[in-house]
Amino acid sequence: MLDEDGYFGEAVAARYDESSGEMFAPEVVDPAVDFLAELTGEGGRALELGIGTGRIALPLARRGVEVHGIDLSRAMVERLRDKPGGAAIGVTIGDFATTRVDGGFSVAYLVFNTIMNLTSQDAQVDCFRNAANHLEPGGCFVVEVTVPDxxxxxxxxxxxxxxxxxxxxxxxxxxxxxxxxxxxxxxxxxxxxxxxxxPFRYVWPEELDLMARIAGLRLRERWDGWSREPFTSESRQHVSVWEKADG
CATH class of the missing domain: 2.20.25 (N-terminal domain of TfIIb)
Incomplete structure (x- = not known):
C-alpha cells in the first residue's frame, strides 16, 4: 500500500480536488453514484476502499446510503471531514487490502483506478479477499479501473x-x-x-476475475463505464461487478 507521507500526505491532499477537478464534475460523479446506489438497494450499507476526500462517498450518502470508508491517508480524510456531511461518514484509517471494519455490507467498491495503488499481485488478491469478507451473502464488489494502455x-x-x-x-x-x-x-x-x-501495478480484467474467484466471488457484469455502455475490445476502462454467493 502507498506510504501516506510519500504519496497522499498533506501536500497532495491540499490540492487533490483541484488537480483531479474533472473527476468531480457531475457528469462523471452522478452515473457512478446512481450505479452504486441502485446496487446497494434500500437499507443497504456501502464500503468504500480508498475513500479519499469523499468524491463518491458524500453524494452517495446524500442518497440515503450508509457509507463507511477505509483509507491510509489521514490528510485526505481530513479534507473529507471538512466538507458538508463529511463528519457523519465513518472512516477507518488503515490499508484497505487488509483492514477490517464491523458489520456487513451490501456493496464494497473501489473507484478511479485505486486497485492499482496496491503495487503487488499479493496485495491485490488480499484486497479481493478483504472485500469479500465484508460482504453479506449476495453482496457485490465493484471496481472501476483502466485497461492497460x-x-x-x-x-x-x-x-x-x-x-x-x-x-x-x-x-x-x-x-x-x-x-x-x-x-x-x-x-x-x-x-x-x-x-x-x-507507483502502481496495472492489472487485466481476466486477472481480476481470477482474484475474485480466489476470494469466493463470481463475475456478475462488466461495463465500459458507469452508464452501462458495452465493454468491448476497444474499451479503455471498465466497471466490473463480482457477486458473493448466497449462503
Whole structure:
C-alpha cells in the first residue's frame, strides 16, 4: 500500500480536488453514484476502499446510503471531514487490502483506478479477499479501473502521455515484465515546478476475475463505464461487478 507521507500526505491532499477537478464534475460523479446506489438497494450499507476526500462517498450518502470508508491517508480524510456531511461518514484509517471494519455490507467498491495503488499481485488478491469478507451473502464488489494502455507502446518505448497542457504534464511509465508502472506529474505555477511520481501495478480484467474467484466471488457484469455502455475490445476502462454467493 502507498506510504501516506510519500504519496497522499498533506501536500497532495491540499490540492487533490483541484488537480483531479474533472473527476468531480457531475457528469462523471452522478452515473457512478446512481450505479452504486441502485446496487446497494434500500437499507443497504456501502464500503468504500480508498475513500479519499469523499468524491463518491458524500453524494452517495446524500442518497440515503450508509457509507463507511477505509483509507491510509489521514490528510485526505481530513479534507473529507471538512466538507458538508463529511463528519457523519465513518472512516477507518488503515490499508484497505487488509483492514477490517464491523458489520456487513451490501456493496464494497473501489473507484478511479485505486486497485492499482496496491503495487503487488499479493496485495491485490488480499484486497479481493478483504472485500469479500465484508460482504453479506449476495453482496457485490465493484471496481472501476483502466485497461492497460500497452497498445500505445511502440517497440522500444515505455512512456505514454496522459496530460499535455499549459502548466501541467503527465505521463505513465510501464514495465511490461513486472506489470509495474508509475505516473509522473509535473506542475508549473508562477514559474515554479513541482514533480510527483506515484507507483502502481496495472492489472487485466481476466486477472481480476481470477482474484475474485480466489476470494469466493463470481463475475456478475462488466461495463465500459458507469452508464452501462458495452465493454468491448476497444474499451479503455471498465466497471466490473463480482457477486458473493448466497449462503
Amino acid at each position: 500497452l497498445r500505445r507502446l511502440p517497440p522500444g518505448q515505455n512512456a505514454v502521455p496522459f496530460r499535455v497542457e499549459d502548466g501541467r504534464l503527465g505521463f505513465d511509465l510501464y514495465d511490461v515484465a513486472t506489470q509495474s508502472m508509475s505516473s509522473h506529474h509535473v506542475r508549473v505555477v508562477d514559474g515554479h515546478a513541482t514533480y510527483l511520481s506515484v
